[in-house]
Amino acid sequence: MSDKTKLSTESYKGVRDFYPEDLFIQNYIFNTWKEVVEKFGYVEYSASLLESAELYRAKSGEEIVNEQTYTFTDRGDREVTLRPEMTPTVARLVAAKENELAFPLRWYSIPNLFRYEKPQRGRLREHWQLNVDLFGVENRSADTEIITVGYEIMKKFGAKDTDFSIKINNRKIVNALYGKFGLNPENSNKASKVIDKKAKMSPDGFETALEELLNDKTKDFISLLESDEKLLEYIGIENPDVKDLVATIDELLSAGIENIVFDPTLMRGFDYYTGMVFEVFDLSPENNRSLFGGGRYDDLTSLFGEKKIPAVGFGEGDVTMKDFLETHELLPKYKPSTDLYICLLGDEFRSKGNEIAKKLREKGVNVAVDLSQKKLGEQIKIADRQKIPFIICVGENEINSGIYPLKNMLTGVESKIKIEEVSAIIRNHS
């Protein structure tokens, strides 16, 4: 290698660089999430992305930790994992202070998560995920609220009810079905894994896979899975879990959430769900896939402490959400945080420019002063390329008269005004 070898400007594989225009979109998504969840009384927490590998082994097993996570040994011989999901972390935090915290607890966070796999569309090695959790409520009022929050996020992004549907299921009902078909826990688990992959299988393949577990009862089993009503009747409409599911759906419907559907095949990957599970699906033909989901996990905190704290929550990824918003043309246009660019007709006017900037900043205007020392035309080009919406010029005439030309870069309209008037015009515009 010669001395002239240059470093690569590429990012590490499977992660993203966020130039201001990219970060604008990410901040839009984050801020929309925050606004909605805070409206429902959720408060923000956070933690480091470095966690003990042990935290994931407990529920996910050795193999998954080694093959699907970034795990390495530190010099103190600790096995460290870059968190692949936030739920074990939040369960750890809640368990650590279970006696100090006042329940019910509404918490949210927007952590970055890591997975050690081949990058593909919508699945990067690093992504961010809104995590919303409600701890300490055993009854369905928490399930209803969590689904409502998910629904309101979609609405806040501008999605119409016809753009997405919310599927709901309950692990307990599925388990009751397994029980009635005589499946032991191990085979129940296998059946769940098969059902989870139903959408990706042919009807024949699905049947064959279930036959290994259910033998001659397979067809009956599938026909129950395919008819919500028959299934609920089969389990028994007086069964408390069936009653609960029906009541949850009724509550959501009467609150105006009409795109909710019971789907007994909805499984969701994680082992830790214990009751209600739900998932939001994009209904557009070209992007017909899962957007996000969650459910009830009442056992997770007991991994850490004596108390079993009921919990329900969901996780929503930024990459998936951005894809959805792009598909449905719901993304906002880039606008920098800077409102005004002050052009200088000579470096001798810089201190005056800084003085004006200082005054305007005190009135809440975000102001950049030109430092390029280039000609006016070049300065205007800089502001234009950076998409700054207003410019003003400072030179001898302006300083002497106290009248400055303020140009709206989007409309091209120029007004001759006093500095005191600038902030009001800019505020009216945005």
Add this chain to the structure above:
Amino acid sequence: MSDKTKLSTESYKGVRDFYPEDLFIQNYIFNTWKEVVEKFGYVEYSASLLESAELYRAKSGEEIVNEQTYTFTDRGDREVTLRPEMTPTVARLVAAKENELAFPLRWYSIPNLFRYEKPQRGRLREHWQLNVDLFGVENRSADTEIITVGYEIMKKFGAKDTDFSIKINNRKIVNALYGKFGLNPENSNKASKVIDKKAKMSPDGFETALEELLNDKTKDFISLLESDEKLLEYIGIENPDVKDLVATIDELLSAGIENIVFDPTLMRGFDYYTGMVFEVFDLSPENNRSLFGGGRYDDLTSLFGEKKIPAVGFGEGDVTMKDFLETHELLPKYKPSTDLYICLLGDEFRSKGNEIAKKLREKGVNVAVDLSQKKLGEQIKIADRQKIPFIICVGENEINSGIYPLKNMLTGVESKIKIEEVSAIIRNHS
């Protein structure tokens, strides 16, 4: 190990968990940073914390990368580092688009950074750092602005001019001094390292360390370092770098920044600084140390591309800033994002409670509805322990009369009002 072995609730060593009250402080620091830098026209960018190890080897060397960073090999045989600083990343981003970006470029970011060392007060394994950079301006106007931004951040946090001082130096002046004393580049570098540690050494130790490089010229050298005026005269007041330094200080003084001091012994650690360097110091006796700093690095982008893009910037860590704010009693009191807790006099009023919450949320109030199904007294305790400033009760009487008791939890004042009046009262309070 028995089945009953519980997972630890402790975080990984040297990193922090952020419960809502902790994150409130971190968000306060981040939001203050953002507000000030955006006022000056800086726009936000970001990147992944995973970077190629090569990015740091180029400037820092093999040893530092292996011993002071988290570096590991991924399954694609790439050496990955958890970024220990942001400057190489931002230089990479700028170099990658050097032909598309419009300069001068004002950029900021608040990344988390990692160092593989023994945790101690103010130095954790993970911390966050505001990075503010101005690219594309060769002259001192950018130096002045960057220092001004640093100063305004301190003021925005509530610091008085007497709480801190800003030391300034210029690498070029120091290099001119080395040249006049006949030091070659290697010994110049060694001298810088000795001077950088001056504050931690005894006067004798300092002299002895310099004698190895300067022999009988040591005393002359030290006496120049200790008298700003003599040093500048010795280099020559017509020397362009001396003139530049004096002009920079004059510009800052006339803009009202009076706690600026020239300190020829100010070195700053990083090798990549090429001109002006500055550092902000806490002046309180019990916490008398460096708060943050930065300087000019005109060569860094040329590691990646053909162009050499002049740059000046600084980095400011969250842990150090929090220590400063604690010492000076400048931290705000915790206030959750939730404004109002709706207590329910029975679960049968939940749908009415949700209906009221929905109306208030539309008016911008952040509302949590009680789901505990506990007695009123218990519900009030929950709101109180979560420090939610207002509560309201919903029961049969309230629904029938349309008049609700709104209680201010801080003052104890209760008002009987209509729902339509709630948002105005809460807005007036905050």
